[in-house]
Amino acid sequence: MNPQTPTHTVEFTQRFPATRKCAQLARLLAVHALDGWGIAVGTGPSDAAAQIVAELAANAVTHAKVPGREFELRLSRTADTLRIEVSDARAECAPVPRNPGVDAESGRGLFLIEVLASSWGTKERVVGKTVWADIGLAQVLGQN
Template identity: 45%
Template sequence: MNSRISPHGVDHDSEPRTPRREFEMAFTSSTRGARLARRMVCHRLDAWGHPYRSEANHTVTLIAAELAANAVRHGHVAGRDFHVRLTDAGTTLRIEVTDTRTERVPLLSDLEPPGDAESGRGLLIVAGLATRWAVTPRVNAPGKTVWAELSLT
């Protein structure tokens, strides 16, 4: 796998036979960091052939904005960044946002959608736009990853 470091994070471009591409980067846990994460996702999708005005770009960028905002608002731990990972597997786009706060995990239930009168409506947007989404514990560190996938087929 070819890998290069750029000012925009780590961009992993797979072998030509495999349509899988990855982008990952850490962002400050602030509103500015969330805004930058959204913009980086939008730009990376365009560079990968999902133009700015395409439905896939709009949808994944909106999902990224909601997840990054939640990481800043609900997953913030002083002095720790949140991480964004974007994957293009050819038929699926996947966005993952990881924060370092373990005790604040959104509830997942088919019977009760996420959100209430005060918060969580962003996850309703994610649930409505994504093909699939879930929350997983962070591996080998405190925190969690909220991920969402959009099927392109």
């Protein structure tokens, strides 16, 4: 077993103001946290996680922004799974993949998440919702 492979769950949680700059910061901090957990920058799982965090955080600040409310990023890792969660204050803005059309400049983010994640979904909160995505790590990191 790799000495950096957790035998229990490790977590990172951070709240951010709902701005585009903070969505970018969320992606950067996620990659840094994953590197500390043994998921090296530039590897497939790190790149996939960065893209998922970028898409979910961008959705939170673009479509689910509530004035005065923050969004939250939570990462948790077990030996074989990385879970990414982004929570916001708008329950009525549940993400639904849609066909944006060939010439559309946006609308493909959830399709990317479907490709990059082993599973994803939403769950309700007292205020708002959480969109989560799991990345399977055992095979991609060569663990048994």
